[in-house]
Amino acid sequence: MATAQQKISVEIVQDSDAENPRKWDNLATMVCAHRRYDLGDESGTREALDLIYENLTDEQLDQIDFDASHVPDIEKALQLTGKAIILPLYLYDHSGITMKTTQFACRWDSGQVGFIFVSKAKVRSEMSWKRLTAERIERVHAMLVGEVTVYDQYLTGDVWGFRVTEDDEETDSCWGFYGSDPLSNGILDHLSSQAKQLVESGNFQRVC
Template sequence: MHDAVFEEAYHGHTIKIYHDLDPESPRQWSNLGTLICWHRRYRLGDGHQFDSPEVFLRDLAGVSDQSDLSMDQLRERAERKAIILPVYLYDHSGLAMNTIGFHCPWDSGQVGYVYVTLEAVREEFGVKRVTKALREKTEDILRAEIVSYDAYLAGRVYGYIIEHDGEEVDACWGFVGDYELDCLLEARRAVPALLPSQTRESAAAQARAHP
């Protein structure tokens, strides 16, 4: 077992937080959006068969290959049928991803799109019309999906082990993001309540340790 990134005594137990070395990609979850990327070295996002961003936008917009439209025009056409956000990758001593871009022009750039069709949005939320408010809500969901994938790419996936008297009593893995937000809180909730006799023993042990 590799070293814990965090350890604490909690209610007579020991909680240890570790990096999850074999995490499941968030793109295997039930996502609302589809993440389409192109990169010469990395296989990122969801699988697809589009040779280029232009081919993807033409397909999404329903525009033929013969039409003479710029990329901006293609995206404008595509946005009539889908909610689509650009996705950027930062590649320097690790990977990072977001939907707003990075300040370093040498090690970053747009790598793809995350999108969902308006038809899928209507089906997901059970509505006939995608309002401005629903569009904004959907964009927030897409951004949250990229936040989770960014944490996965950066290795910020964790698990916990709970021990009592040196014996493992519980464990859970696959917490994506900063471990203080979910992994540690869930571990504390999972700590079994001590029996009264165990509580007295713990108090006595602490008294002996601090006379």
């Protein structure tokens, strides 16, 4: 006689309709420009320009020959304000796209596509910090890298869901888990104890 566990099967399924994480309430803002891809945050350029115009004079902008439509100029001006924490964004475009905050080894199909930033004022407010020490800035860097990692998972299709079937009938499902490892992407928290045991022991099917 089959046990209850044997009657249950779990599929880890690629999510073909994943939500763009840049629609979430993120700490940071992405500013990107690419002739073929719509990347980053819709409000990114406007938010960066607002911070620039609040903190730099026209004379300062003239000195750097500022072009508000040119993303590298926006990044340079934002750095000049001293009011933001910024990391570059690099895109590798070859049979799909992938993004990170450090350069790719292959320079032929990759390059800087923009930057991600957060104002220091927002960090102080969100984190309840009065001072931004070097250690705290490193923590913010890690947060920005984390946001880029999640966005890259979206760009590369590394978003998943699960289906639980019992006696050939689907009994449970959930979607929108970023990252391919079901042991760490949050899927386990949504499974029944029997289904969880199957996944933890590797007894599941991955469907792409």
